[in-house]
Amino acid sequence: MARAATTSDVFNAIAEPQRRAILVLLRGGDRPVTALAQELGLTQPGASKHLRVLREVGLVRDRKAGRQRLYGLDARGLRPVREWTDGFERFWNQSFDRLGAYVQDLGRDEKES
Amino acid sequence: MARAATTSDVFNAIAEPQRRAILVLLRGGDRPVTALAQELGLTQPGASKHLRVLREVGLVRDRKAGRQRLYGLDARGLRPVREWTDGFERFWNQSFDRLGAYVQDLGRDEKES
DNA sequence: TTGACGCATGCCGATAACGGCATATAATAG
């Protein structure tokens, strides 16, 4: 019992500001590790480690190119995030006024995780 | 230098599965802490702690009601997430085929964080 | 082959995130 279960899902992957920055950069095209590191002010090992996380959740793909390794965006992995937030879209404007729904007794159910 | 800067932004708040579950539950209406804990199988202190995080990033609001404290959704805080993912929408279908853009030399810029 | 380059991995130290438990605080009930 400790530090449960954040690891290795997309939500966790994009919780890291540097990793988000990497993804944004990759929208501009594939890049080798060194380029990413340089443009973001990271050390090379630092960049590699973040890329590893992103790769493991499927947000980036790598491709060998000579002695470098090009990383490219695979944004499909972001769909679950998008879809999850979609479920809240209708609350964006009125979630406030609704603060009075006042559910005193329980017994309703919500499906979905 | 260690464990940098994840804390206390929305992306981090929703990186926790239990916190996402809380938010989903709150779509069904405001609830006191105990109800949330019970419905999610959390201990009361556990629920309180997660609610604290959610409150600090502005995703929930609390309201006193007698001796209980009702928590309600304030989904506006999810907008930044939605907007961030929106920036990748156009890559969802073709990010793959594009894996050939092959940017060998650098010198382009990306704005946005 | 030897050396330089590009990248991944391993180890370490610091920190903070989570869960569990006990307790403090607030408020209502009796």
Next chain:
DNA sequence: CTATTATATGCCGTTATCGGCATGCGTCAA
């Protein structure tokens, strides 16, 4: 006032995360 309910907080132990540094491995050039 006292007891009970509802919630927040504090402390502890465990583990994972992140950054830095050194090193290992593959690839290309000379």
